[in-house]
Amino acid sequence: MNSSAPLPNTLPLPAPSRDSVDALVIAGELSGDEHAAKMVASAISRSASLNIVALGGPNLKEAGAEMILDMMPYSVIGFVEALKRYSKFKELRDAIVDWIMEHRPKVVCFVDYPGLNLRIAQALADRGVTRKSGGSIRLLFYISPQVWVWKAKRRFKMAKLLDSLGVIFPFEVESFADTTLETRFVGHPFLAGDHELPAVYDADGPLLMLPGSRAGAISRIAPLMFQSLKTLAKTRSEIRATCIYANESLKELLMSLVSGDNDLRDRIDFVPNNSIVQASCVLTSSGTMSLNCALAGIPGAVVYRVHPLTYVFGRMLVKIPYIGIANILLDTPMYPEFIQGSAKPEILAREIEICLQDEKRIQETRELSGKLRSILDKPAKGGPGNWLLEYVTES
Numbered sequence: 001m002n003s004s005a006p007l008p009n010t011l012p013l014p015a016p017s018r019d020s021v022d023a024l025v026i027a028g029e030l031s032g033d034e035h036a037a038k039m040v041a042s043a044i045s046r047s048a049s050l051n052i053v054a055l056g057g058p059n060l061k062e063a064g065a066e067m068i069l070d071m072m073p074y075s076v077i078g079f080v081e082a083l084k085r086y087s088k089f090k091e092l093r094d095a096i097v098d099w100i101m102e103h104r105p106k107v108v109c110f111v112d113y114p115g116l117n118l119r120i121a122q123a124l125a126d127r128g129v130t131r132k133s134g135g136s137i138r139l140l141f142y143i144s145p146q147v148w149v150w151k152a153k154r155r156f157k158m159a160k161l162l163d164s165l166g167v168i169f170p171f172e173v174e175s176f177a178d179t180t181l182e183t184r185f186v187g188h189p190f191l192a193g194d195h196e197l198p199a200v201y202d203a204d205g206p207l208l209m210l211p212g213s214r215a216g217a218i219s220r221i222a223p224l225m226f227q228s229l230k231t232l233a234k235t236r237s238e239i240r241a242t243c244i245y246a247n248e249s250l251k252e253l254l255m256s257l258v259s260g261d262n263d264l265r266d267r268i269d270f271v272p273n274n275s276i277v278q279a280s281c282v283l284t285s286s287g288t289m290s291l292n293c294a295l296a297g298i299p300g301a302v303v304y305r306v307h308p309l310t311y312v313f314g315r316m317l318v319k320i321p322y323i324g325i326a327n328i329l330l331d332t333p334m335y336p337e338f339i340q341g342s343a344k345p346e347i348l349a350r351e352i353e354i355c356l357q358d359e360k361r362i363q364e365t366r367e368l369s370g371k372l373r374s375i376l377d378k379p380a381k382g383g384p385g386n387w388l389l390e391y392v393t394e395s
Contacts, residue, residue, distance in 0.1 A: 011091060011092065011095040012095050012098070012099075013055075013068050013069055013095050013096065013098075013099045014068050015102075015103065016051075016053050016066060016068065016103060017066060018051050018066075020051060021051055021052075021053050021103055021104070021105035021106070022050050022051045022052060022105065022106050022107065022392045023043075023050070023051075023052045023053070023105055023106065023107040023108070023109055023388060023392055024052075024053050024054070024055070024099075024100065024103075024105040024107070024108045024109070025039075025040060025052060025053070025054045025055070025056060025060060025065060025109045025111060026054070026055045026056070026071075026096065026108070026109070026110050026111060026113070026116075026117060026120070027054070027055070027056035027057065027060060027071060027111040027112070027113065028055075028056075028071050028074060028075060028111075028112070028113030028116055028117070029071070029072070029075040029112070029113060029213065029214070030057060030072060030075065030213040030246050030247075030273075030288075031112070031213065031287065031288035032056070032111040032112040032113055032143065033056045033057035033058070033059045033060050033071070033072070033111075034059050034189070034288070035111065035112075035142070035143060035168075035189045035384075036054070036056060036059075036060055036063075036109075036111040036142065037056075037059035037060045037062065037063035037065075038063070038189055038384070038385075039109075039142060039383075039384035039385050039387075039388055040052055040054070040060060040063040040064060040065050040385070040388075041063040041064060041385070042383060042384065042385020042386070043385040043386075043388045043389045043392075044063070044064045045385070046385060046386070046389055047389055047392075047393075050389070050392065051066070052064065052065045052066070053065060053066045053068055053103075053105065054066065054067050054068070055067075055068060055069040055071050055096065056070075056071050056111075057070060057071060057072045068099075072247065074088075074089070074092060074116075075213070075214050089115075089116060092116070093116060093119055093120055093123065094123075096120055097120055097123045097124060097127075100120075100124060100129070100137070101124075101127060101129065104129070104136070104137065105137065106136075106137070106138065106392055106395035107137070107138045107139075107140060107388070107391050107392050107395055108120075108121075108124070108137060108138070108139050108140070109140040109141070109142055109388055110139070110140065110141045110142070111141075111142045111143055112142070112143040112145075114145035114154070117141070118145075118154070118157070118158070118161070121139050121141075121161040121162065122157075122161060124137065124139070125160075125161055130161070130163075131163055132160065132161060132162075132163065136395070137395075138163045138164075138391050138394075138395050139161060139162045139163050140162065140163060140164050140165075140166065140387075140388065140391055141158065141162050141164075141165050141166070142166040142186075142384055142387075142388075143166070143167070143168055144165055144167045144168075144172050144175075144176075144183075145158075147175055147176075148171070148172065148175045155175065155176050155178075155179050155181070156179055158176075158179070158181055159176070159179035159180050159181035162181055163182070163391065164181075164182045164183075164184065164387070164391060165181055165182065165183045165184070166184055166186040166384050166387050166388075167183060167184070167185055167186065168185075168186065168187065168188045168189065168376075169185075169188065169329065169375075169376070170185045170375070170376075170377070172185070173185050184379075184381065184387060185379045186379055186381075186382070186383050186384040186386075186387050187376075187378050187379040187383045187384070188376040189384075190291060190292060190295055190376070191295075191373065191376050191377070191378060196276065197292050197295060197296045198273070198274075198275065198276055198277065198289070198292055199276075199277050199278075199279055199282070199289070199292055199293050199296045199298055200276065200277070200278050200279070200296055201278075201279065201280075201296055201297050201298045202278035202279065202280060203280055203362075204280065205277075205278035205279045205280045206239075206240040206241050206242045206269070206278070206279060206280065207229065207232075207239065207240070207241040207242070207279065207280065207281055207282070207283065207352060208241070208242050208243075208244070208277060208279035208281070208282040208283070208284075208293070208298065208300075209222070209225045209226075209229075209241050209242065209243040209244070209268075209282075209283050209284075210243075210244055210282060210283070210284040210285055210287070210289045210290065210293070211225055211243070211254070211285055211303075212285040212287050213246035213250070213273070213287060213288075215249075215250060215253055217285055217287075217305075218250060218253055218254065219253070219257075220305040221285050221303055221304065221305055221343075222243075222254055222257055223257055224303055224305065224343050224344070224345060224348065225241075225243075225283045225303060225348070226257060226258055226261075226264055226268070227345035228283065228345040228346075228348035228349045228352065229241050229264065229267060229268070229349075230261070230263070230264055230345070231345045231346055231348075231349040232349040232352055232353065233263070233267065236353075239267065240267050240268070240269070241267060241268045241269070242268070242269045242271055242277050242279065243268050243269070243270050243271070244271060244272070244273050244275070244277070244289065245270055245271070245272060245273065246272075246273050251270055251272075254270060255270065273289075279293070279298050280298075280299075280355070280356055281298060281299045281300050281352055281355035281356055282298045282299070282300030282301075283300060283301055283303050283348060283352070284300060284301075284302055284303065284324075284335070285302070285303060285304060286302055286304050286323045286324050286325070286337075290302060290324055290325065290326065290335065291325050291326055291372075294324075294325075294326035294334055294335065294368070294369060294372055295369060295372055295373060295376075296369065297365055297366045297369035298365070299355035299361055299362055299365040300335050300355055301335050301336045301337070301338060301348065301351045301352075301355070302323065302324040302327070302335045302336070302337040302338065302339075303338050303343050303348065304323060304337065304338070304339045304340070304343065305339070305340055305343055322337060323337060323339065324337055326368075326372055329372060329375050329376075330368055330371060330372060330375075332368070334364075334365065334368045334369075334372075336351060338351070
């Protein structure tokens with residue numbers, strides 16, 4: 001689906017197949033769908049009769065949730081892109097609230113995607129059906145909005161609406177210490193016992209390209225990555241690349257960007273995001289996979305472009321020095337960041353060359369990867385599946 005394509009007409013939402021719903025899980029984009037799926041699978045493994053309904057993507061469905069809406073077409077990036085589709089998102093929000101009012105799940109678990117999810121939480125509170133507004137429905141939020149990056153006062157609104165917050169970075173507990181919200185570190189999904197990192201460092205491997213999982217981002221970021229490969233090929237005729245795609249429509253978009261260049265098309269292998277890939281270095285957007293690569297110790301750089309107005313608004317609101325999550329956690333540029341106008345093919349090609357040749361850079365990346373793992377160590381009280389099940393059984 002491209003960024004300007006109309007959203008599917010899938011409303012109103014269908015009724016669940018069973019009368020009693022233990023939990024409704026709402027995940028609005030691919031990374032949230034992936035993380036939520038692990039939570040749901042873990043909870044169901046502990047209680048096979050658990051009835052979980054979901055608005056999400058293919059991973060939640062595979063994990064055992066009953067899917068009532070594919071949310072992946074609603075995934076957008078940036079303020080401007082979301083504003084263009086305001087009426088559709090309002091229609092979606094109203095439909096979700098109506099569904100919850102009719103079917104009354106014991107728990108609603110929001111996963112990331114705060115722009116929509118916190119509006120739903122507020123609408124439910126306004127109707128008096130949540131625990132904190134006098135009703136019976138518990139509201140959980142898994143994977144916190146980054147209040148430590150921007151909109152810090154949002155944490156007080158969350159405390160008024162939510163019953164519990166499950167965070168994936170240990171320092172986030174402290175971010176909510178001045179609120180009444182029960183906040184629990186439930187572990188990072190990438191360090192879960194059954195998680196296999198999808199990228200592995202191999203000094204002889206190809207360049208890995210991760211342009212994102214949203215059409216708008218891909219349209220701006222992928223061409224820069226492809227042109228940097230073309231530039232590098234002038235001096236490294238053997239260079240090859242692997243490009244990850246999230247679904248078939250995004251694969252078609254990526255393929256269309258190289259359709260007129262036979263040399264580029266022949267140098268790039270397009271593989272689905274459920275593959276295990278080897279890589280000598282990586283060019284990545286600031287999304288979820290960038291942290292996977294950092295944990296795997298793959299040298300690389302962050303490449304990022306958004307709509308110019310989105311960037312202007314972001315610079316006004318965001319007060320931290322980095323956008324890459326590994327860089328933020330480490331407070332150092334493990335992955336140098338090339339943003340907006342600084343992201344140019346010739347600059348990126350030089351950066352790839354350094355990642356391939358500089359032994360000091362390779363060793364520093366390996367050391368920083370180890371520090372990152374220590375920061376994201378496992379929680380003491382069990383993972384997100386335990387957390388979800390605890391609130392379902394208490395309801």
